[in-house]
Every structure is written in C-alpha cells, then in structure tokens.
Amino acid sequence: MADLVRILSPCGMLGYGFPASSFLKGLEYDLHGIVVDAGSTDAGPHKLGAGVSIVSRRAAKKDLELLIIHGLPRKIPIIIGSAGGAGAKPHLDWTLDIIYEILSEQKLSAKLAIIPADIPQKTVLNANKHHQIQPLSPNIPALNAETILQTHSIVAQMGHEPILSALENRSDIIVCGRAYDPSPFAAIGLFHGKDPGLSYHLGKILECGALCAEPGTTKDCILGTITGDSFTVQSLNAKRKCSPVSVAAHTFYEKEHPYILHGPGFTLDLEQCSFIEKEPGVVEVKNSRYLRSDEYWIKLEGARRAAYRTFVLAGIRDPLLLGQLESVEELVVRQTAEYYSEIDAEEYEIRFYHYGKNAVLGPREPVPFSGHEVGVMFEVLAQTQELASSICATVRSTFLHYGYENRKSTAGNLAFPFAPSDIEFGPVYEFSIYHLMKASGDFFTVQYEEVTDGCSL
Amino acid sequence: MAALYELAKVIRSKNSGPFELTLDILFDSASTYERVKKSGKVTPAAISKLYGTDESQIHHFVFFDQALGIKITMARTVSSGTIGDRDVYGAQQHAPLFSIEID
Numbered sequence: 001m002a003d004l005v006r007i008l009s010p011c012g013m014l015g016y017g018f019p020a021s022s023f024l025k026g027l028e029y030d031l032h033g034i035v036v037d038a039g040s041t042d043a044g045p046h047k048l049g050a051g052v053s054i055v056s057r058r059a060a061k062k063d064l065e066l067l068i069i070h071g072l073p074r075k076i077p078i079i080i081g082s083a084g085g086a087g088a089k090p091h092l093d094w095t096l097d098i099i100y101e102i103l104s105e106q107k108l109s110a111k112l113a114i115i116p117a118d119i120p121q122k123t124v125l126n127a128n129k130h131h132q133i134q135p136l137s138p139n140i141p142a143l144n145a146e147t148i149l150q151t152h153s154i155v156a157q158m159g160h161e162p163i164l165s166a167l168e169n170r171s172d173i174i175v176c177g178r179a180y181d182p183s184p185f186a187a188i189g190l191f192h193g194k195d196p197g198l199s200y201h202l203g204k205i206l207e208c209g210a211l212c213a214e215p216g217t218t219k220d221c222i223l224g225t226i227t228g229d230s231f232t233v234q235s236l237n238a239k240r241k242c243s244p245v246s247v248a249a250h251t252f253y254e255k256e257h258p259y260i261l262h263g264p265g266f267t268l269d270l271e272q273c274s275f276i277e278k279e280p281g282v283v284e285v286k287n288s289r290y291l292r293s294d295e296y297w298i299k300l301e302g303a304r305r306a307a308y309r310t311f312v313l314a315g316i317r318d319p320l321l322l323g324q325l326e327s328v329e330e331l332v333v334r335q336t337a338e339y340y341s342e343i344d345a346e347e348y349e350i351r352f353y354h355y356g357k358n359a360v361l362g363p364r365e366p367v368p369f370s371g372h373e374v375g376v377m378f379e380v381l382a383q384t385q386e387l388a389s390s391i392c393a394t395v396r397s398t399f400l401h402y403g404y405e406n407r408k409s410t411a412g413n414l415a416f417p418f419a420p421s422d423i424e425f426g427p428v429y430e431f432s433i434y435h436l437m438k439a440s441g442d443f444f445t446v447q448y449e450e451v452t453d454g455c456s457l
Numbered sequence: 458m459a460a461l462y463e464l465a466k467v468i469r470s471k472n473s474g475p476f477e478l479t480l481d482i483l484f485d486s487a488s489t490y491e492r493v494k495k496s497g498k499v500t501p502a503a504i505s506k507l508y509g510t511d512e513s514q515i516h517h518f519v520f521f522d523q524a525l526g527i528k529i530t531m532a533r534t535v536s537s538g539t540i541g542d543r544d545v546y547g548a549q550q551h552a553p554l555f556s557i558e559i560d
Contacts, residue, residue, distance in 0.1 A: 041475050044538015044545045137476050137516060139532035248524035249467065249483045256473040256530040258521035273523060306539055353543065381540055430539035431475040 005032045005192045005226040007185055007202070008236075012209035012218025014038035014063050014080060014095075015055025022221035022236040023066055029223065031076045033188035034067055037181050037207045038095070039082020041301065041431070042254075048153045049303035049429030051090035061098045068102050072110055072172060079163060079174040079184040081207070086301075087117050087178030088155050095175055104454040110173050112449040113166035117155045117177025119300060124148050124437065132438035136299065137256075140434055151302035151432045158298070159264035160199075162444040163187035169448065177444075178301065180263050181207040185224070194226045200268050201288035202231045204261065205250055212250035213240040230286045232278060244275035247283040265296040265441050296441050302433030307349075309425035310392035311379035314399075314414035315360040320406055321413055322374055325354070328413075329378075332399045339394055348382040348391050360415045376414070385424055392422055461499075462555035464489050470550035473530055475537035477516060478547045480504075480554060483526040490525040496559045504529055507553045 008026040011018040014036045043054045053060070064080075071078045084091025096114065103110055127133050128143050135142060148154075155178035164187045166174045176184055182203025189199030202224045205212050210220035213235040221236040233242050251270055252258050259270040269289040278284040316322060329352050337345055355375035358365045378399070380392040400414050407413075449456060462468060467483040482499070484490040493499060505512040510531060517530040535541045544550055 041537070042472060042546050044542075045475065045536075046538060136474065137532065139514070140476050245483070245485060245525060248521075249481070249526055252481050252483070252521065252524055252526055252528055254471045254473050254479065256477050256479055257517050258519050258524065258526065258528040275523060349540070351541065428540055431536050434474065434476055434536075 002032065002192045003227070005189050005194055006030060007033045007035055007188050007206060007224045008221060009185070009206035009209055009224065010034065010036050010067065010221045011063065012037065012207070012211055013040065013055065015053075015060035016209070016219050017059060017063060018209065018220050019237060020066060023070070025236045026221050026223055027070055027074070031074070032192060033077050033079060034071045035079045035081065035185045035188060035206065036063070036067065037081045037184070039085055039087050039178060039181070043085070045303035045429040045431045048086035048088060048155065048301060049305060050427065051088060051153065053091060053094055054085040057094070057098060060095070061102065064098055065102055068099070068108065068173070069106060072108055075172075077167060077172065077174065077188070079176065079187065081176050081179040081181060081184035083175050083177060086153070086155065087176065088153050089116060089118050089177075092116060092175060092177050099173060099175065100451070100456060103451045107454040109452045111171050112451060113169065113171035113174040114447045114449065115158060115162045115166065115174070115176045115444050116447070117158055117179070117444065119154045119156050121148055121151070121154065124154055124300065124433070127437050133300070133435050136434050136436055143433065143435055147304070147432050151304040154300060154302040154433055156298045156300050156437065156439070156443070157264060158444045159183050159441060160187040160190055161441045162446050164190055166446050167191040169446070171448070180299070182263065189226045195229070195290070196266070197268065197288040197290035198226050198231045198285075200263065200266075200290055201251070201270060201273070201285060202226060202233070204268070205233055205247060208250070208253065210235055210237065210240055211253065212247050213242045214246045215240055216246065230284050232282050232284045234282045241281040242283045244277055244283055247285065248273070248275040264298045265293055267291045267293060296439055297436040298439045298443065300433050300435050300437050301431065303429040304432040305427045306430040307381040307383060307428050308385040308388045309379050309381050309428045310385070310388040311377060311423050311425060312392060312396050312416075312421050313375065313377050313418070314416050314421065315373060315375050316414060317360040317373045318409050318413065319372070320408060321404060324404060325374060328402060328404045329399070331404070332395060332402055335398050335402075336391060336394045339398075340391060343387070348380055348387060350391070350395055351379050351381070353377040359417075381428065385426065389422065389424055396422060458558050458560060460555060461493070461557040461559060464493060464559060468551050468554050470547055472533075472537050472547040476533055477530050478533050478550055480529040480551055481526060482554065483524065485525070487525060493527070493559055494520055498557050498559050499527055503557065504531075507557070
C-alpha cells in the first residue's frame with residue numbers, strides 16, 4: 001500500500017480547458033492517477049437524447065492531448081468519467097475516436113479499458129416488472145412500460161467496481177460511460193488500499209476541478225492526497241487557494257443534502273468531518289464515513305423526445321404595447337388558432353417568455369434601465385418540426401402586425417435581431433427516466449484494447 | 458437589521474439532479490452564521506412562502522455547522538431542460554433569498 005496516494009484533477013469537465021502551467025506543476029508530484037470528469041446532467045436531457053456532447057471536439061482533444069502526452073510516458077493511469085457528457089455509446093465512441101487520433105498522431109502505445117454504461121430497454125422493463133425500480137425523488141413519476149419503450153437512450157451510473165477492475169488489469173487509459181461523478185477518483189484511492197470514505201469524499205471534492213478553491217473555477221487543476229486517516233486538497237495555481245470553508249462548502253455543491261451523499265451501493269456520511277488548514281492553502285479533511293448499503297441500487301438516466309420546437313426572439317420597446325403585452329399575446333394565440341382551425345389545439349403549444357434590458361436601442365438607449373423594454377421569446381412545440389414551424393410563422397406574423405387597441409406604431413410590433421427570425425430548434429427531450437434500479441456491483445463489463453505505436457490491433 | 462445578501466458570502470442555486478433545485482447560503486464567519494441560524498427568519502415556512510411552493514415540496518432543509526452553511530432542496534416544478542423550463546442549470550433561482558431581513 002502506498003503511504004500517500006496523489007490524484008490530479010485537471011478541470012471540472014473534460015473540454016472546459018485548464019492552464020497547462022497548473023497541470024505541469026501537478027506533474028512535479030509523484031501522481032497515482034490523473035482523473036477527469038466529463039459528464040453532467042446539468043445541460044439538460046438533450047445531450048443524452050440526441051447523443052451529442054456538451055463541449056466541442058476541438059476542446060476535448062486539446063485537453064486530452066495534455067493528459068495523454070504527459071501522463072502516458074510517466075505510467076500514470078488516466079481515467080475519464082462519463083465520457084462525452086452523457087456517457088452513452090455515441091459519447092463513448094466520440095471520446096475514443098479522439099483518443100485513438102491522439103495516440104496515432106503521437107505514435108504512442110497504451111492499454112485502453114472501455115466501460116460502457118448503456119442499459120437495454122429490456123433490462124429496465126424486466127426490472128420494473130419485478131418492482132426493482134423506484135423514482136429518485138418524490139416528484140418523479142413511477143416508471144411504466146410505455147415510458148421505458150419511448151426512451152431510447154438509457155444509461156446507468158457505475159460505481160468504482162469496474163474501474164477498479166480496469167486498474168487491476170493495468171490499464172493506461174480508462175474511458176468510462178456514465179459514472180457516479182466521484183467514482184473514477186475513488187477508484188484510485190481504493191486501488192491503493194485507502195479508506196473508501198476518504199476516497200469518495202475526495203472524489204466529490206475533485207470532480208469539479210478547482211471549484212473547491214478561492215476564487216473557484218472548473219477550469220483549473222487541483223491536487224488531492226490521501227494518507228492513512230485523512231486527505232488533503234490544494235490548488236496547483238498560485239492565483240487560488242483552498243481554505244477550510246471553501247472545501248467544506250464545496251462538499252455542499254449541487255447535492256440535495258449537505259452531508260449525506262448517496263452513491264451506487266453506499267451512503268457517504270460527512271456530518272462528523274473536520275476541515276483544517278494543515279499548511280497555507282492545504283486543507284486536511286478527516287472522518288468521512290462510507291456506509292455500505294445492504295442492497296445495491298444504481299441510478300438510471302434516460303431521455304425521450306417530448307416534441308419539436310421552433311422559436312423566435314424579438315424585442316419590444318413600444319410603451320403602449322408593453323402596457324398590455326399579455327393580453328395582446330392572448331389575442332395573437334386566439335387569432336393563430338382561428339387561422340389553423342383544422343388543427344386540434346392539443347397538437348401544439350405556444351409559450352411566451354419575457355426578458356429585458358436595453359436590447360432594442362443598445363448603446364443609444366437614453367433612459368436608465370427601469371424595465372422599459374421586454375425581450376420576448378415565443379416558442380411553438382408540436383410533434384413534428386413542420387407543424388411547429390408553420391404555427392410559429394403564423395404566431396410571428398400575427399404578433400408583428402397585430403392591431404392592438406390604441407396602437408400608434410402601425411408598421412410593426414417586434415424588433416427582430418436576426419433574419420430569418422424563426423429558428424428551428426429540432427427535437428426537445430425530457431428526462432423520462434431518473435430512477436434507481438436494483439443491481440449488483442459487478443453490473444458493468446470492462447472491454448480492453450491495445451494500441452501499439454499509435455496503431456490499434 | 459440586515460438583508461441576507463449583505464451577511465452571506467455565497468447565495469447560490471443549482472440543480473441537484475434534473476428534478477430538484479438546491480439553494481446554498483454560505484457564510485465566512487461563525488458569528489454571522491449563528492446570527493442567521495438563530496434569527497428564525499430562514500425556515501421551511503419562510504422559504505416556501507418566498508418561492509410560492511408548498512412546504513411539502515421542500516425535500517431538505519439543513520444547517521451544516523462545519524461549512525457555515527444552510528442548504529435547502531426543493532422539487533422542481535418542471536424537470537431540467539424540457540418544455541416549460543426557464544433555467545436549465547437552475548443557476549438563477551437564488552435571488553428571492555436576497556431580500557430576507559435578519560435582525
């Protein structure tokens with residue numbers, strides 16, 4: 001067992017970028033792993049539903065290049081959690097394609113471990129039939145077969161178990177599908193025999209990059225070190241510092257409870273933790289408790305298509321119209337419905353959103369901001385793009401020329417910033433599955449691949 | 458009297474998963490944190506009134522002394538990023554907290 005286990009987290013999301021100088025500073029330490037989270041549900045269900053990534057390929061490659069070029073020759077395991085954002089097959093393939101490209105360009109050799117997280121509909125249907133699925137929070141509806149069948153992208157969040165197995169098989173680069181964010185970090189500590197509570201709590205702190213430092217950012221590197229009965233965190237950039245409050249406060253971040261965290265197969269109890277400044281900028285944490293659950297439940301995430309959207313953004317500066325905005329919008333909707341009398345009103349939905357500050361006159365605005373203009377966004381949702389766009393075009397032209405009471409501005413009611421004004425958004429998704437499913441800890445299968453001098457065999 | 462935004466170091470909101478919104482109020486001095494905690498102004502009842510939601514929709518309301526922070530987690534009315542959501546990351550839902558007056 002290593003006395004000290006050091007993990008470098010380069011940034012909060014692969015492709016967000018980080019200063020190379022911070023990363024190189026981290027390499028001055030004897031590192032046991034470079035781990036980067038690439039995933040999130042933050043950007044909504046679209047990424048999972050549409051199979052696209054949240055960062056650009058260019059940015060992901062830029063970050064991965066630094067990791068691979070410096071990490072691989074030093075034999076430091078590199079782990080990517082929740083590849084491509086949502087961690088489903090298209091996201092995993094997208095990430096692997098970039099990695100193969102880098103290895104090929106640099107003529108490097110590596111043993112790759114790939115851990116898919118896709119869950120077939122059949123598995124979910126079966127588990128649901130056997131009452132082995134439950135909603136994650138009380139405001140999520142219970143699953144039914146119809147919802148499962150409508151959900152074509154389903155992933156499960158893996159714990160540390162398959163990642164640990166990839167480390168035991170001496171993998172150089174481990175690419176995980178959807179993973180519980182702290183698990184890829186925790187796997188390094190656990191591989192070296194460290195306490196699971198400390199390993200997971202450190203993972204929770206490291207997964208957002210330097211967000212636990214002050215000033216916090218997801219776009220910088222942070223170093224975590226696990227010892228016998230504690231772990232420490234420190235910034236790798238002189239511009240930011242970890243403090244006991246910044247690290248304790250980060251334990252809070254984006255979780256539903258400040259000190260009880262639920263992960264696959266366990267609960268983390270951080271109520272008795274202490275946060276102490278050991279050296280300037282180095283915060284030591286103790287008493288993170290890992291409580292193994294009697295039953296192993298994993299979190300499922302699934303997205304289904306809800307509708308297609310077309311929308312318009314426009315500004316309104318006319319005070320007479322602003323004084324009766326909502327009622328004019330109601331009249332526009334009514335007139336649109338009358339025009340499309342052959343279409344059932346249930347088949348589409350028109351929604352208005354009001355935003356505003358100096359968007360219409362820009363720098364020539366003479367009046368101090370006081371809510372004198374409104375940015376209106378309206379959207380039409382329907383089951384086909386064609387229907388959404390047709391109705392949106394009618395709403396737009398009706399709104400633009402609507403002759404409301406006492407109108408002086410008979411030339412038009414809306415200031416469009418763009419031509420064309422109507423934007424086809426494409427499909428809109430929703431998280432249709434966000435449930436726990438009973439499973440075993442070895443639910444995920446690791447696949448291995450060898451790359452020799454840039455060529456995969 | 459002081460407004461909560463004058464006393465807190467951080468007042469933020471964020472999704473905690475697509476179906477929940479979490480509010481964090483963090484302080485940089487133990488005395489200010491204690492003052493707010495003991496004021497009786499930050500309560501589930503006050504939050505539900507401020508956000509126009511039923512108290513049953515507040516899933517967690519916890520004071521975490523080590524972090525000098527208060528965490529409030531409530532049900533989202535619309536899940537993140539789908540039809541009718543106005544804040545995909547839930548990152549601009551904290552402002553109503555600013556106005557809470559602390560004795």
